[in-house]
Amino acid sequence: MTALHSPLVRFILVRLLYTVAVLLGVIVAVFFLMQVVPGDPVRIALGTRYTPESYEALRSASGLDQPLASQLMSYVGNAFTGDLGVSFRNSEPVTTMLFERLPATITLATAAIVVALLIAVPLGFWAALREGRLADNVIRVVSQFGISVPDFWMGILLIGLFSTALGWLPSAGYQPFADDPLGWFEHLVLPAITVGVVTGAIMTRYVRSSVLDVVNAPFVTTAESKGLSTRRVLLDHVGRNALVPVLTISGIQFAGLLGGVIVVEVVFAWPGLGLLVYDSVAARDYPVLQGAILLIAVIFLVVNLVVDILYAVIDPRIRLS
Template identity: 45%
Template sequence: MGGGGLTTYVARRVLIALGLVYIVTTIVFLVLHVIPGDPAMLLLSGGGVDPSAEAVAELRRKLGLDQPIFTQYIDYLAGLLQGDLGNSFQDDHPVAAEIAKRLPRTIELILAAALLSVLTGLPLGTLAALRQGGITDRSLSLVAGLMLSVPVFVTGTLLVLVFAQKLQWVPAGGFVEWSRDPIRHLIHLLMPAVTIAMGLSAVIFRMMRTTVLETLQQEWVRTARAKGLSGRSVLLRHVVRNALGPVLTVLGLHMGTLLGGTVLVEYVFNWPGLSGFLVVAVETRDYPEVQGIVLVISFLFILLNLLVDLLYSVLDPRIRLE
């Protein structure tokens, strides 16, 4: 398919992505306004004080919560079109500024975990496929199964117990700005990244093993070998490249999921990212913060899947015809 077909495919995927962002935005807005809990009441009763009905009504008016839900929804969409995520109910600070400060920390954590997962999952999955049925294959598959079965908070707690408390090789948690001390920043990043990477690398390992095994059975692989190509050339240029498509799809999906699933890891290691910020915002019914955080996470999730789809279409142009 030529460039026009690729352009049409990209345009279609982008339009679908934008539609998904709008749907998620609407659902989050409606859910927040349906669940029990009055933000004005929560704010005024923070110190155990029982606020008067007049005070609650006045604060609801200032926050715009006295307006019909449809009016609030239109105002919210109008703000989004101008790049305004609103101000926090708690201290009136711009939500976009707080997200901009915390989001890079969460993205850094996820990218570091993804890099570790790819560097371990791809070669080990390929190795297991090439040693199918042998002790190497069985051992690696057993380890991958164990890594998938252990919850992430258990893995994180065990890593803290062993490497931070017992061996004292790394700190138990915390955060140091890269600008202050790059080495300490990476040291603090290591354990939470490894905690996330363990489960993800097991997923990539299994997918890579399966796809390599399937690819090795294809007729064109046997033909390439019959033409005299070396085993290394067949493996790298043909088998691995064709096996990467499904693996990339799984990686993209899981990276998007990790954007919303790092809450426990950031909590265990006291990593000041976006997930912990979301937990506090939900507890206090801070609508602008929750809406802004979920919107950004959803947008990044959809963007990651869009990029994976486009990369997959480059690796396998046949999917543009589907």
């Protein structure tokens, strides 16, 4: 069997084709979304700087003086080459602005998902193995409370305690790791905990449900009847088979965090994609807003593609479906 005829390779190629098709649809949808926004974006962007000459110059530079079909074809072609236009506010390339914000977003999302997994995996496993007991009930109540708490409120509480009252950590801002590793860590702790606790509460319930499904499966009962130790049953049978659903929610949550946690980033003045989206909406900077939405969509697609491939690697049945 050649590599091209391998089930795993075919699975990956099909998923890649799906991803490209969905990406094309997203680009077209983002383009038309901006077309239906009320008001003239060029006029709004110029504000008090408006003159007939500056208005026409910005419309021409943005390609908005062309027919709609030409604008669409140009936007799709430029988007696939990474050209997302220029900002109305400062005439800076949108792609440059997005990738300047991306490191802060990746830092926060990665730290938050680590915090979430450190919370969700042990608590979810413990709750499932103690189903119906006190520990299970307590964990379920606490996780429901974590889901219900607004992340911005938790962020404000953490700032009030650790920044204002105790003075242990900075209340806002971002420090690049290369400039100051300790400062980078200190600025990261509070927003990462804020996002990670809320995300961890959501994931705990998924982990618990996934483990329960596997624990009650016949093959686990068979393994126990053969005299295998509890540790081996949990590691070799329960852990591996419960991994696929956990991988699903982890990928979805991570993609959402990479898309920017807008409110948390505003609270902590974290210079990521979420804060950029907020600033772009406030300034009616539609090219930047279009680019940010498109980048977030691409992040979701890439993460979902990676998760699908990991599914197929973990469970061969998926690649044959």
